[in-house]
Amino acid sequence: MELNSKIPEGPLAEKWSKHKFNVKLVNPSNKRKYDVIVVGSGLAGAAAAASLAELGYNVKCFCFQDSPRRAHSIAAQGGINAAKNYQNDGDSVFRLFYDTIKGGDYRAREANVHRLAEVSVSIIDQCVAQGVPFAREYGGLLANRSFGGAQVSRTFYARGQTGQQLLLGAYSALSRQIETGKVKMYTRTEMLDVVTIDGKARGIVTRNLVTGKIESHAGHAVLLCTGGYGNVFYLSTNAMGSNVTAAWRAHKKGAYFANPCYTQIHPTCIPVSGDHQSKLTLMSESLRNDGRVWVPKNEADAKAIQAGKKTANDIKEEDRDYFLERKYPSFGNLVPRDVASRNAKQMCDEGKGVGKTGLAVYLDFADAIKRDGLKTIEAKYGNLFDMYRQITDENPYEMPMMIYPAVHYTMGGLWVDYNLMTSVPGLYALGEANFSDHGANRLGASALMQGLADGYFVAPYTIGDYLAQMPADKVTTDHPEFKKAEAETKAQIDALLKINGTKTVDEFHRELGKIMWDYCGMARSAEGLQFARKRVQEIRAEFWKNVKVVGANEELNITLEKALRVADFLELGELMIVDALNRNESCGGHFREEYQTEEGEARRDDNNFAYVAAWEYNGKDKDETLNKEPLVFENVKLTQRSYK
Amino acid sequence: MKLTLKIWRQKNANDKGKMVEYKLNHVSEDMSFLEMLDVLNEELLHKGEEPVAFDHDCREGICGMCSLYINGHPHGPLQTTTCQLHMRSFKDGETIYIEPWRAKAFPVVRDLVVDRGAFDRIIQAGGYVSVNTGVTVDANEIPIPREVADLAMDAAQCIGCGACVASCKNASAMLFVSAKVSQLALLPQGKAERKKRVEKMVAQMDSEGFGSCTNTGACEAECPKGISLTNIARMNREYFVAKLTSNNL
Numbered sequence: 001m002e003l004n005s006k007i008p009e010g011p012l013a014e015k016w017s018k019h020k021f022n023v024k025l026v027n028p029s030n031k032r033k034y035d036v037i038v039v040g041s042g043l044a045g046a047a048a049a050a051s052l053a054e055l056g057y058n059v060k061c062f063c064f065q066d067s068p069r070r071a072h073s074i075a076a077q078g079g080i081n082a083a084k085n086y087q088n089d090g091d092s093v094f095r096l097f098y099d100t101i102k103g104g105d106y107r108a109r110e111a112n113v114h115r116l117a118e119v120s121v122s123i124i125d126q127c128v129a130q131g132v133p134f135a136r137e138y139g140g141l142l143a144n145r146s147f148g149g150a151q152v153s154r155t156f157y158a159r160g161q162t163g164q165q166l167l168l169g170a171y172s173a174l175s176r177q178i179e180t181g182k183v184k185m186y187t188r189t190e191m192l193d194v195v196t197i198d199g200k201a202r203g204i205v206t207r208n209l210v211t212g213k214i215e216s217h218a219g220h221a222v223l224l225c226t227g228g229y230g231n232v233f234y235l236s237t238n239a240m241g242s243n244v245t246a247a248w249r250a251h252k253k254g255a256y257f258a259n260p261c262y263t264q265i266h267p268t269c270i271p272v273s274g275d276h277q278s279k280l281t282l283m284s285e286s287l288r289n290d291g292r293v294w295v296p297k298n299e300a301d302a303k304a305i306q307a308g309k310k311t312a313n314d315i316k317e318e319d320r321d322y323f324l325e326r327k328y329p330s331f332g333n334l335v336p337r338d339v340a341s342r343n344a345k346q347m348c349d350e351g352k353g354v355g356k357t358g359l360a361v362y363l364d365f366a367d368a369i370k371r372d373g374l375k376t377i378e379a380k381y382g383n384l385f386d387m388y389r390q391i392t393d394e395n396p397y398e399m400p401m402m403i404y405p406a407v408h409y410t411m412g413g414l415w416v417d418y419n420l421m422t423s424v425p426g427l428y429a430l431g432e433a434n435f436s437d438h439g440a441n442r443l444g445a446s447a448l449m450q451g452l453a454d455g456y457f458v459a460p461y462t463i464g465d466y467l468a469q470m471p472a473d474k475v476t477t478d479h480p481e482f483k484k485a486e487a488e489t490k491a492q493i494d495a496l497l498k499i500n501g502t503k504t505v506d507e508f509h510r511e512l513g514k515i516m517w518d519y520c521g522m523a524r525s526a527e528g529l530q531f532a533r534k535r536v537q538e539i540r541a542e543f544w545k546n547v548k549v550v551g552a553n554e555e556l557n558i559t560l561e562k563a564l565r566v567a568d569f570l571e572l573g574e575l576m577i578v579d580a581l582n583r584n585e586s587c588g589g590h591f592r593e594e595y596q597t598e599e600g601e602a603r604r605d606d607n608n609f610a611y612v613a614a615w616e617y618n619g620k621d622k623d624e625t626l627n628k629e630p631l632v633f634e635n636v637k638l639t640q641r642s643y644k
Numbered sequence: 645m646k647l648t649l650k651i652w653r654q655k656n657a658n659d660k661g662k663m664v665e666y667k668l669n670h671v672s673e674d675m676s677f678l679e680m681l682d683v684l685n686e687e688l689l690h691k692g693e694e695p696v697a698f699d700h701d702c703r704e705g706i707c708g709m710c711s712l713y714i715n716g717h718p719h720g721p722l723q724t725t726t727c728q729l730h731m732r733s734f735k736d737g738e739t740i741y742i743e744p745w746r747a748k749a750f751p752v753v754r755d756l757v758v759d760r761g762a763f764d765r766i767i768q769a770g771g772y773v774s775v776n777t778g779v780t781v782d783a784n785e786i787p788i789p790r791e792v793a794d795l796a797m798d799a800a801q802c803i804g805c806g807a808c809v810a811s812c813k814n815a816s817a818m819l820f821v822s823a824k825v826s827q828l829a830l831l832p833q834g835k836a837e838r839k840k841r842v843e844k845m846v847a848q849m850d851s852e853g854f855g856s857c858t859n860t861g862a863c864e865a866e867c868p869k870g871i872s873l874t875n876i877a878r879m880n881r882e883y884f885v886a887k888l889t890s891n892n893l
C-alpha cells in the first residue's frame with residue numbers, strides 16, 4: 001500500500017495552523033451523534049478522552065488497571081519539556097524542534113516534530129489551569145531545570161513526580177467528564193481486538209478482567225493510547241502490566257508497525273540483583289550531573305569486587321578508569337543516553353564490571369561531596385539516594401552507587417500519518433503507542449510532552465476531519481464482524497487454557513526477554529539477530545505447546561491475562577529482530593556492530609536508510625512486507641552526532 | 645530465608661474466603677515483598693494450583709495499585725508501599741499474615757484484590773478544576789508563592805492506595821479526600837469552586853459507606869506518602885465555611 005503521511009503543504013512553521021484551518025469540522029450539535037472509543041487512560045488517553053468529551057463527542061474509555069489514575073505515565077520522574085523560554089535563555093519553538101530532530105538522530109518527521117514543539121507551550125498552560133503543582137521560584141513563577149541533549153533550561157517539573165502530577169491533572173479532567181456522563185469509563189478491562197467494517201475501524205472487543213466476559217463496543221473511531229512495548233524484554237523500567245497487545249492486535253488487523261527496533265536503553269538504572277527480579281528501577285538521569293562513572297582499570301580488581309573480596313573504596317585513584325571522561329572529554333559523563341549505555345555495556349563485556357554479577361558500573365559522588373559538601377548533594381539527590389538505599393541496602397553517600405542500563409522506552413510503534421491516523425481508516429494511535437516524534441532516540445522529558453500534545457491538542461482536531469466526512473449512522477455490535485472477532489478472541493483464550501503444559505508464562509517471558517536483551521538490545525549484529533530470530537520462533541512454538549495456564553476464563557485470572565500479553569510479545573519480538581536486521585546502519589538507540597566508526601561510534605547511512613520502516617502483517621508465521629516512508633529534511637541539515 | 649505465609653484466599657466477591665498456609669524455603673533478602681509472592685505463585689503454578697491474586701503495577705511506589713495488609717499493617721511494617729518493601733525487613737523463620745484491605749467501601753474482588761472504585765467516584769464528584777482544554781491563560785499569569793505551591797504539592801502526592809482507610813478502625817477516607825480538597829483549595833485555580841467541591845466530595849464519601857473520622861491519626865502513621873493530618877483540619881474548615889455560606893448542595 002502507498003504510505004501517505006498527509007503532511008500539509010507550506011512552510012514548516014505554518015503547516016499546523018493552516019491544517020487546523022483547512023480540516024473539516026463537525027457541527028457542534030452533531031458531535032453528540034458520534035461515539036469515540038479511547039483505549040488507555042495514560043497521559044495520551046486521559047487527555048484525549050477528556051478533550052473529546054468536552055467537545056461533545058460520546059466517549060468510552062478503557063484501561064486494564066483498577067483506576068484510570070494508575071496508568072504507567074504516573075511513574076515518570078524527571079519532567080516535561082516546553083518551549084516557553086521563561087528563562088530567557090534563547091529557547092524557541094524552532095530550537096526545541098531542532099533539538100528533538102537531532103536527538104532522534106534524524107529519523108523523525110520534521111512536520112510532526114515542529115507541531116509538537118509548537119503545542120508544547122499550550123500544554124503547560126493547560127496543566128497549570130488544572131491545578132498541577134509545578135515547581136516554582138520564590139517569586140511565584142514557574143521553575144525550570146535542564147535535561148540531557150539541550151543547552152537551554154526548558155524542563156518543567158513537580159519534584160521527582162512530574163508524570164504523576166500531569167497524569168492526575170488529566171485524570172481530573174477525565175473524572176469531570178465521567179461525572180457529566182460524556183465519558184463512560186471501563187476499568188479492569190483489556191482490549192483484545194480491533195473490529196473493522198468495510199475497511200474502517202468501527203469498534204473493539206474487550207475482556208472484563210474480573211468476570212472474563214468478552215464484549216464488543218462499537219464507535220465511529222478508535223484511539224489507541226496504550227503505551228509502549230518495553231516489556232518485551234521482560235525486565236524494563238515499565239510497569240508490570242505494560243504490554244503491546246492493543247497495538248499488536250491492531251497491527252494484525254492492518255495497522256502498520258513502524259520502526260519496531262528503535263528502543264531506548266536508559267543508562268542509570270539499579271542493576272539486576274538476582275533471578276527473582278521482576279522489574280528494574282530507574283534512577284533519574286540528573287545524577288550524571290554530579291556523579292562520575294568508572295570501573296576498575298584491571299580485570300583482577302573487578303574480579304575481586306565481584307567476589308566480594310574488595311570494595312570500590314579499596315581501588316586506588318590511579319587504578320580507576322573514568323571511561324566516559326576519558327573517551328568523551330568535552331561531554332564527559334553527560335553524553336546522551338545511548339552513548340552512555342553502550343559504553344557501560346562495553347566495559348562489562350571486557351570483564352571490568354562490578355557488583356556480584358559483574359553487570360554494573362560505579363556512579364561515584366565522592367568528588368561532588370568533597371566539592372559541594374554533603375548538604376548540597378543531599379538537597380539535590382536525597383530522595384534518589386534514599387530510594388537507592390531502600391532497594392539495595394547500600395549507602396551511596398559512603399559507597400559509589402552501582403548502575404546499569406535498562407530498557408526504558410520504545411520509539412517504535414504503530415505507524416501514523418500527520419493526523420495520527422494509522423494505516424486503518426478511523427484507527428488512531430497516540431502517545432508512546434505510535435511510532436512517535438522521537439526518531440531513533442528520545443530526549444529526556446519529551447515523552448510526557450508528546451503524550452499530552454497528542455491527547456489534548458492534536459487528535460481532538462484531526463479526528464473531527466475524519467468524522468465530518470463520515471455519516472453518523474451507528475453500527476451495532478450484532479454486526480457479523482463483531483461476532484467473528486469475539487469468536488476468535490474466545491478461541492484464543494480456550495486454546496491457552498487447554499494446553500496445560502509444564503512451563504509458566506513467566507518462564508517463557510523471561511526466556512524471550514533474555515534473547516531480546518542479548519541480541520536485540522544495546523548492540524546488535526546480523527549474525528546475532530539471525531540466531532535470535534530462530535530462537536524466538538522456537539520459544540513461540542514451544543509456548544503454544546507447553547505453557548501452563550490454570551483456572552478458567554470466567555474469573556479474575558492473572559495467569560491468563562499474562563499469557564495473552566506474552567503471546568503477543570512473542571510475535572512482536574520477531575518483528576523487532578527483522579526490523580533491526582533490515583536497518584543496515586546504526587542510529588540512535590539502534591546500534592549495529594557492523595556499522596560503526598573507527599572510534600566505535602554509531603554510523604548512520606542517510607543515503608539508504610533515511611526512511612520510516614512501516615511493516616505490514618501478512619498472516620500467521622508469514623514474513624511481513626516492508627513499506628518505506630522516505631524522510632525529507634527541508635529545514636535541518638543532517639550531520640553526524642559527535643560528543644567527543 | 646524460610647517463611648511461613650498465611651494468606652487470605654477468596655475465589656470471588658461471593659465466596660466466604662479463608663486464611664491458607666504456605667511455606668516458602670528459598671527467599672532472598674534482596675527480594676521485594678511482591679517478588680516473594682511471585683516466587684510463591686510460580687511454585688503454586690507448577691503444582692497446578694491457582695496463584696494468589698494481588699494488585700500491583702509500577703512496583704516503584706507511585707501508582708498506588710499495590711495494597712496488602714501485612715502483619716496487621718497496611719503496606720507492612722515500614723512507611724512505604726508494599727512494592728517498595730524488601731524481605732530484609734523480615735526475619736528468617738517468621739510467619740507473615742497477608743490480608744486484603746478490610747473496609748465496607750472496598751469489597752474484595754478476589755484473594756488480596758479489592759475494589760477501590762469508591763475513590764474514583766469521590767474524585768468524579770468534584771476533585772478537579774472545571775477548565776476545558778485550550779481555554780486557558782499563559783501559565784505565568786497565575787504566580788503562586790513557592791510556599792503555597794509546596795503545600796499543594798505535599799497534598800497532591802497522595803497515590804490513592806487506600807492504606808489510610810485500611811488503617812482506620814472506622815474505615816474513614818478523610819485523609820484521601822482531604823488531600824485532594826487541600827491541594828485545590830490552596831491553589832488560586834481551585835478557589836472558584838472550593839465550596840461546591842468540598843460539599844460534593846464529602847457527600848460522595850459518605851454515600852460510599854466510609855466511616856467517620858475520630859482523629860486517631862492511624863492514617864497519617866501508615867500513609868506511604870506522608871500525607872499529613874493538617875489536610876483533614878483544612879478540609880474540615882473548608883467544609884464548615886461551605887456549609888455556612890453556600891446553598892447547601
Ligand SMILES: Cc1cc2nc3c(=O)[nH]c(=O)nc-3n(C[C@H](O)[C@H](O)[C@H](O)COP(=O)(O)OP(=O)(O)OC[C@H]3O[C@@H](n4cnc5c(N)ncnc54)[C@H](O)[C@@H]3O)c2cc1C
Binds near residue numbers: 065070076189445
Ligand atoms: C520510570 C519511567 C520514567 C519516565 N520518566 C519520564 C520523564 O521524566 N519525562 C518524560 O517525558 N517521559 C518519561 N518517561 C516516559 C513516559 O512516562 C511514557 O512514555 C508516557 O507516560 C507514556 O504515556 P502513554 O499515555 O502513551 O501510555 P501509558 O501511560 O503507558 O498508558 C497506557 C494506558 O493504556 C492502557 N492499556 C494498555 N493496553 C491496554 C489494553 N490492551 N486494553 C485496555 N487498556 C490498555 C493502560 O491501562 C493505560 O491506561 C518515563 C518512563 C518510565 C518507565
Ligand code: SF4
Binds near residue numbers: 805808868870
Ligand atoms: S492519603 Fe496516603 S494512605 Fe491514603 S490513599 Fe493517599 S497515599 Fe494512600
Ligand code: FES
Binds near residue numbers: 703704705707
Ligand atoms: S505497585 Fe505501584 S505503588 Fe506499589
